[in-house]
Amino acid sequence: MGLFDFFWRIFGGTRQNASTSRSGTAVSASSETAVDPSPVEMLAGGLIPAATAAPPAPSPASVQERPRSRKRIVIEPLGYQPSLIPTAPEQEVVRERPYPFASIGTRPGEFLDLSKDSDRRWLEYYNLPWLRTPDDLAEWLGISIGKLAWLTHRTTENQRPESESKGHYAYRWVAKRRGGWRLIEAPKLELKLAQQQVLRHILNHVPPHAAAHGFIQERSILTNAAPHVGQRFLLKFDLKDFYTNVRYSRVVAIFRSLGYSREVAIWLARLTTSAVPWNLKSPVNSVEMSKYSSRHLPQGGVTSPALANLSAFSLDVRLTGLAARYGLKYTRYADDLTFSGRGKAIPALHEIVLLARKIIRSERFYVNHQKFRVLRNGQRQSVTGIVVNDRLNVSRSDFDRLKAILHNCVRHGPASQNRETHPHFQEHLRGRVAHVLNVNPERGAKLLSLFQQIDWSG
16 A cells, blocks of 8 residues: 555545446546545435535645645436427427417418327326317316416417406405515406316325425324424525416426326416416515516415425425435425424534525525524424424413403403404304314313303304
8 A cells, every 4th residue: 555545545535446426427537536425415315416526636745734625515406307208399290270279380381289298107197187188178177168268368468367357366465474565366266166176186186295294185284393393403494485486387397297298288387377467556566576477376376285385396305305314304384494303413504504595496496584594492493383392382472362362252252352353253263272272282172161151142
């Protein structure tokens, strides 16, 4: 063993003939030496492959003169190989219109038939309806092709509603607690019925990631909080503009991945996304308003929660891999992301936060930095409103406030406590009591006893 080899082995080097990265790409180096992969390079079992080549072997003199520099952390997009069988472009060009509203080809008299690239394997796997053309979709929805085109604004200028009254959504601006405004877009009856069928017979058949807990049957804020009980620390991220950042192209890709042809995927995406009219009145500036101008998932749409969960599937895969690599637990409830772990991961918190932010950004989502939190076990730790320090619980302040309201309702009548003039105050209070019962049955029983003493006849 030479002097060079002696120093090289001291600093972790191993001699190999050739090396290959976890993603299958060769790692180039001027010498035959390579270093073992670091934890960053091994994240998620190869879901986040290393992107930097092994550094050249340092000489003994250079090691003594300066400390080793930190390796730059590089996050690459999740590798994905589509399983759909593409159709050759020349096979899509036809001389006659193949179905209503078919796209026009590049030459006069030519049309594009985009219904040939459906994949029946995936449709059968998920037990989804077999739809190839807009006519098939309209018949399945129980409406005419004309009404389907009307619901998707296929025939209007810019393919968006000309005005608020002619749109298929009811628009309402809601003030955020921390400032700013949120646009609620609730579908009107006819569009709502179509979206309900898409949700019931298509999207509900596709399972979301196991880490997702929002708006999923048999999952709730309780199942989202339960994995984080009794942990040394919590990392809490919030995704900014979660729904509006899911654009039309991503929704088309979701339906394509289920096996639908491009033509049907386009129509389904138009049914489930929204583009507001240019003249919609708003309390926000033009920059903020531009988020709603292009097609996006509407907050308030029947299908929006399911599509948002599917759009974040690869995000959940990568963040679950990140959590597993550092011995953490990860869950997501809509736009709330939570990591938790034991004390041994605390020295790596800075690195974990950096990696999580890079993964979120590479998946085309954005972190709301104002809502980022690191909570130690000496503080009150809450996940989606549930306290998780020692057990699932409600906060003491919320319990005391609700107990005081119920007590005053018993003494002075419920009308004296309905300061916000809630139209269904009895159901509202009963729901709050039921929430406490689900989280902490002992505390909930005390509140239920008070609720049952209230005289609602007055």
